[in-house]
Amino acid sequence: MTYTAPDSLAIGHVHLKVTDLERSIAFYRDVLGLELKQRYGRQAAFLSAGGYHHHIGLNTWESAGAGPAPRRAAGLYHVAFLYPDRKSLGRALANVVAKGVQLEGAADHGVSEALYLSDPDGNGIELYRDRAPADWPRDASGALEMVNAPLDLEALLAEA
The missing domain is CATH 3.10.180.10 (2,3-Dihydroxybiphenyl 1,2-Dioxygenase, domain 1)
Structure with missing residues (x-):
């Protein structure tokens, strides 16, 4: 039997690895207009629009100071x-x-x-x-x- 997702399915949020948390917070807040909802110490933050708990999660758990992912890589x-x-x-x-x-x-x-x-x-x-x-x-x-x-x-x- 083939499963079909419900018509009302919505994709809720994305969580991104970033290299500099403060720089990324500033971008998503100041350029895209999202509101900073919560921080998890100095390694993660959650931003949203309209009072939602988060549309974007940002973290540096495995990526602090790293370079960008290669353009010709899966992801x-x-x-x-x-x-x-x-x-x-x-x-x-x-x-x-x-x-x-x-x-x-x-x-x-x-x-x-x-x-x-x-x-x-x-x-x-x-x-x-x-x-x-x-x-x-x-x-x-x-x-x-x-x-x-x-x-x-x-x-x-x-x-x-």
Whole structure:
């Protein structure tokens, strides 16, 4: 028998190994706007949005002072932050730009609009918003047809 996860399944949080806890806290707090919820001494911290216990866990238990993971190694490609609407994504973009963080990419996937960047340890981050499912591109048979088109950053910033 094949198991199928429930439709209501949600992915709750990600826990990242980082090399410098204070630097990572500052990035996730000041660039992404998350709130520091709790620290575990000088080796771990938990941050979130909206009062949740944590969306991001950060720790240096095995990684303090280490270099970034090799790009051509298995592991996390990116963690994605889902924004509720285009205006919120535009505000996030405006803050990323204001903080001097370099975007590594931006795309309109038909189903979503996405911004790509990395944290100070090279962990990939996607900031995105979904379109309504009724607006998702589909082929003649109704199958989903995601795309990778350029995203108009100026128009997104104008929404902020």
